[in-house]
Amino acid sequence: MKRVLICDDEPHIVEGLRFLLRSPERQIEIAASGNEALKRIEEHIPDLFITDIMMPEMSGLEVIATLRASASTKNLPIIILTAKGQARDGAMAQEVWGATVVAKPFEPQKLRELVSATLEKGTCPQPSSV
Amino acid sequence: MPSTVSDTGATIGLVALARKQGERDVYSGKRTWVRFALGMQIDVTLDPTLPDSSWQVIMHNVSGGGIGFWSRREIPAGTLVHISDHSADQRLVWLPAHVIHCTVGLRGYLIGASFDNPASPDDPADAAASIAAQEDSGESSVPRSPRHIRALLMKCASASALACIVAAASVLITIHYVPNEIGWAAQSALATLAAAIVGALWGWMTTRGEVLFLRNFQAEIRRLALGKSDEGQLPEAPSKELAGIRRAFLDLGARWRKHQDDERAQRQKLEELTQMKSNILSVVSHEMRTPLTSILLYAQMLTEELSALSRDDQQNFLKIIADECTRLSHLVDDLLEVQRMESGRTNWHMEAQDLAEVVRGVTRVFEAMAAHKQTTLTVSCPEKLTPVVADAGRMSQVLGNLISNAIKYTPGGGRVEVIAEDRGNEILIRVADNGPGIPRDKWDQIFDRFSQLSDPDVAENSGVGLGLYIVRTIVVVHGGAVWVDSQIGAGSCFCICLPTGESHDQAAFDPEDTTNVGRVLVCDADPELTARMAQALRRERFDVRVAHCGRRLLTQLDHGDVEVVVTDLSMPDMGAAELLGALNSLADRKFRTIIHSYEGDGRELTRRGVDIYLKRPVSKDEMVQAVELAMKKRSAAGLTVLVVENAAINAARVNELLTEAGHTVVSAESMKEALTLARDYATDVIVISGESLGARWTELKGFGIGNGDTTRVMVLCDSVRKNERRLQDTHHGVSVVAYRKGKEEVVVDAIVASQHEIEAEISR
Numbered sequence: 001m002k003r004v005l006i007c008d009d010e011p012h013i014v015e016g017l018r019f020l021l022r023s024p025e026r027q028i029e030i031a032a033s034g035n036e037a038l039k040r041i042e043e044h045i046p047d048l049f050i051t052d053i054m055m056p057e058m059s060g061l062e063v064i065a066t067l068r069a070s071a072s073t074k075n076l077p078i079i080i081l082t083a084k085g086q087a088r089d090g091a092m093a094q095e096v097w098g099a100t101v102v103a104k105p106f107e108p109q110k111l112r113e114l115v116s117a118t119l120e121k122g123t124c125p126q127p128s129s130v
Numbered sequence: 131m132p133s134t135v136s137d138t139g140a141t142i143g144l145v146a147l148a149r150k151q152g153e154r155d156v157y158s159g160k161r162t163w164v165r166f167a168l169g170m171q172i173d174v175t176l177d178p179t180l181p182d183s184s185w186q187v188i189m190h191n192v193s194g195g196g197i198g199f200w201s202r203r204e205i206p207a208g209t210l211v212h213i214s215d216h217s218a219d220q221r222l223v224w225l226p227a228h229v230i231h232c233t234v235g236l237r238g239y240l241i242g243a244s245f246d247n248p249a250s251p252d253d254p255a256d257a258a259a260s261i262a263a264q265e266d267s268g269e270s271s272v273p274r275s276p277r278h279i280r281a282l283l284m285k286c287a288s289a290s291a292l293a294c295i296v297a298a299a300s301v302l303i304t305i306h307y308v309p310n311e312i313g314w315a316a317q318s319a320l321a322t323l324a325a326a327i328v329g330a331l332w333g334w335m336t337t338r339g340e341v342l343f344l345r346n347f348q349a350e351i352r353r354l355a356l357g358k359s360d361e362g363q364l365p366e367a368p369s370k371e372l373a374g375i376r377r378a379f380l381d382l383g384a385r386w387r388k389h390q391d392d393e394r395a396q397r398q399k400l401e402e403l404t405q406m407k408s409n410i411l412s413v414v415s416h417e418m419r420t421p422l423t424s425i426l427l428y429a430q431m432l433t434e435e436l437s438a439l440s441r442d443d444q445q446n447f448l449k450i451i452a453d454e455c456t457r458l459s460h461l462v463d464d465l466l467e468v469q470r471m472e473s474g475r476t477n478w479h480m481e482a483q484d485l486a487e488v489v490r491g492v493t494r495v496f497e498a499m500a501a502h503k504q505t506t507l508t509v510s511c512p513e514k515l516t517p518v519v520a521d522a523g524r525m526s527q528v529l530g531n532l533i534s535n536a537i538k539y540t541p542g543g544g545r546v547e548v549i550a551e552d553r554g555n556e557i558l559i560r561v562a563d564n565g566p567g568i569p570r571d572k573w574d575q576i577f578d579r580f581s582q583l584s585d586p587d588v589a590e591n592s593g594v595g596l597g598l599y600i601v602r603t604i605v606v607v608h609g610g611a612v613w614v615d616s617q618i619g620a621g622s623c624f625c626i627c628l629p630t631g632e633s634h635d636q637a638a639f640d641p642e643d644t645t646n647v648g649r650v651l652v653c654d655a656d657p658e659l660t661a662r663m664a665q666a667l668r669r670e671r672f673d674v675r676v677a678h679c680g681r682r683l684l685t686q687l688d689h690g691d692v693e694v695v696v697t698d699l700s701m702p703d704m705g706a707a708e709l710l711g712a713l714n715s716l717a718d719r720k721f722r723t724i725i726h727s728y729e730g731d732g733r734e735l736t737r738r739g740v741d742i743y744l745k746r747p748v749s750k751d752e753m754v755q756a757v758e759l760a761m762k763k764r765s766a767a768g769l770t771v772l773v774v775e776n777a778a779i780n781a782a783r784v785n786e787l788l789t790e791a792g793h794t795v796v797s798a799e800s801m802k803e804a805l806t807l808a809r810d811y812a813t814d815v816i817v818i819s820g821e822s823l824g825a826r827w828t829e830l831k832g833f834g835i836g837n838g839d840t841t842r843v844m845v846l847c848d849s850v851r852k853n854e855r856r857l858q859d860t861h862h863g864v865s866v867v868a869y870r871k872g873k874e875e876v877v878v879d880a881i882v883a884s885q886h887e888i889e890a891e892i893s894r
Contacts, residue, residue, distance in 0.1 A: 016427040105423040108430040
């Protein structure tokens with residue numbers, strides 16, 4: 001059973017993603033804030049972490065920086081969903097932390113494929129046209 | 131500076147790349163020593179790895195004259211920089227057309243040059259020609275003063291001549307007094323020595339000051355050329371000859387520095403605006419993408435997996451899509467609303483009404499939303515409230531915004547109360563919740579436009595930060611105020627205070643102090659600007675009313691109790707000509723008019739019945755001063771007299787006497803200020819002194835004085851001489867008054883006498 005943790009403060013998007021990515025061999029967990037996500041990851045490291053960037057309290061980039069600083073989550077596959085118009089943040093996350101960046105609004109089918117591929121390989125592929 | 135660089139007569143220097151950081155040059159670390167040769171080309175290629183921020187090529191000459199020349203210009207990558215050797219021609223370093231300053235130093239080196247024209251001529255010959263042309267046409271910014279230079283040369287020549295005379299005299303003295311025994315050779319040697327000592331002493335004494343001054347002068351030129359923005363010390367010139375040059379240089383320096391400061395300020399403002407624009411775009415696009423993402427996600431799931439979805443899921447998904455669409459449409463509405471309000475195109479339907487119905491109605495609308503979150507929503511409002519002149523639709527919008535915010539930010543199961551209170555001269559409406567509260571430092575900020583732009587604490591789903599901005603704008607247009615009171619963890623309370631019709635009648639700003647110094651009507655299409663002006667005037671105890679369009683302005687004036695009108699010329703519903711015409715044609719006109727506008731000819735406006743013209747931007751103080759003056763003019767039927775204060779007259783005494791006689795006095799500190807005031811204020815008499823007239827006479831004439839205008843000019847002088855008499859004879863409207871210190875009554879009498887003349891002229 002693969003575990004996927006989704007972190008976004010938009011309830012509609014989180015619920016939509018849970019529905020979109022549901023599968024019998026996957027367990028999908030939700031975190032509504034960066035702090036909650038870190039707490040959950042500390043308890044149990046998931047197989048894939050999907051996060052938004054612009055969130056209250058703690059931004060997605062801060063969460064990723066914290067994760068990459070720890071040895072146990074250094075190679076955790078991460079997908080960033082961002083609606084932020086600034087491509088620079090995404091590019092930085094991709095280059096520095098090896099996360100895959102997906103711009104909102106995204107095509108649901110492509111995201112589903114990306115998630116499947118990532119879970120299969122255990123690492124983040126570079127996105128082609130997501 | 132490496133010691134191996136020797137002076138070979140050619141120019142050896144440093145070519146480096148540098149970037150401005152504040153006042154400092156930061157070098158890129160790539161620098162080269164070069165020997166500049168005639169016609170040589172230095173290939174400057176900017177390293178693409180350098181951060182992209184206006185790199186400059188800097189060339190320092192370190193050989194020869196000590197200070198050397200330098201140049202600095204911004205260059206695009208890969209530019210060829212052309213350097214000529216100036217040992218062949220003193221001015222061969224080509225200079226662009228706009229030379230700020232250049233000085234030829236010792237041994238023909240250029241010691242200071244700064245460029246401000248990025249387009250440089252390709253051919254040095256062209257440059258030389260353009261400089262020559264500039265000097266011929268007298269456009270060169272360094273004034274030439276051959277007379278002064280000649281005087282300086284004369285000084286040097288006189289020193290040499292004196293040395294010769296002293297030499298001859300000492301030869302004679304030596305021959306006469308020194309005993310012949312020491313021999314002829316010794317005699318002449320002694321004579322020469324004496325002559326040399328006297329000559330050197332004399333030369334040193336006469337030119338010491340000049341040399342010192344020139345040294346400082348050189349340093350100052352260098353400071354200016356290097357773009358040092360502060361003013362250095364340039365000591366007093368030792369002689370009359372140099373004082374002229376010093377003055378010209380200081381003037382040039384001041385202008386150049388001002389120009390640079392202006393440019394810097396403008397650039398900074400532009401950068402801020404650009405930054406703001408891109409922030410707004412980024413936030414707005416983010417706000418649009420979030421709902422779009424949800425819509426796309428659910429719509430695709432519905433189309434692709436319709437059969438796999440339960441009926442409940444389908445319905446739920448459709449509901450989410452509808453909600454997100456509503457959210458998008460609200461965002462677009464808010465953006466449009468703000469745009470409309472800022473451009474003054476909002477239509478206001480102001481009518482006297484009882485807000486009790488609005489308060490109850492709006493609360494009822496939000497009952498469902500509150501129930502959904504299990505939040506208790508209560509309303510407490512008297513049966514009837516004192517009527518308020520308001521736009522009912524907009525007030526519903528304000529209340530709706532506050533109530534929906536309160537429900538949104540208060541966790542489920544919370545409490546939201548709407549309380550309306552009638553205080554007679556104002557209505558107070560409060561929307562209180564027991565939500566998380568707002569930190570004190572955000573209390574003002576939350577009402578700003580795009581307030582959530584740079585606030586990381588604000589949740590993503592809370593919007594762009596336009597809601598409260600719209601609330602504040604609407605309340606302010608109604609002459610009211612909105613603020614928040616909050617305690618972290620205990621909740622927030624948003625308060626709106628609206629003046630009732632009664633408070634207008636009472637004309638009181640502060641209930642404790644009911645003295646009112648006059649009724650002012652402020653009109654501008656921009657509600658925020660109007661509110662700011664109204665606030666500044668209310669603080670001065672004026673009773674202020676506001677209007678936002680021409681028609682509303684005229685209706686308010688019809689009531690007949692307005693004393694001063696402050697208005698912009700361009701109104702959303704009326705052109706400048708139409709507005710001025712309407713103001714003039716109002717029957718039984720008792721008010722004074724102040725126009726504040728970006729565009730407008732003060733002289734022309736004052737001819738067309740405007741009392742004061744204020745060119746925007748207008749400071750609060752200027753505005754208050756103008757309104758006070760207009761009030762004074764309204765109560766005093768006499769003349770408006772502009773007195774230019776200077777040593778010739780005791781302006782305070784004149785002011786006192788004229789005010790006693792029922793006239794209004796405007797004072798100007800200088801002739802320059804007086805000229806502006808004469809143009810922008812409807813002035814009947816201008817009092818100036820003969821000494822301050824000078825070259826300004828033509829300017830005064832330029833305003834139409836003495837050309838059929840009714841404005842009188844009264845020139846004060848010790849005794850009326852031929853020149854003054856001619857002025858009086860040739861110019862209609864000019865009178866010359868002999869004035870002696872302490873005899874201010876004479877001036878006042880002359881002004882009173884001219885009153886009859888002016889009245890006769892007007893009636894004609």
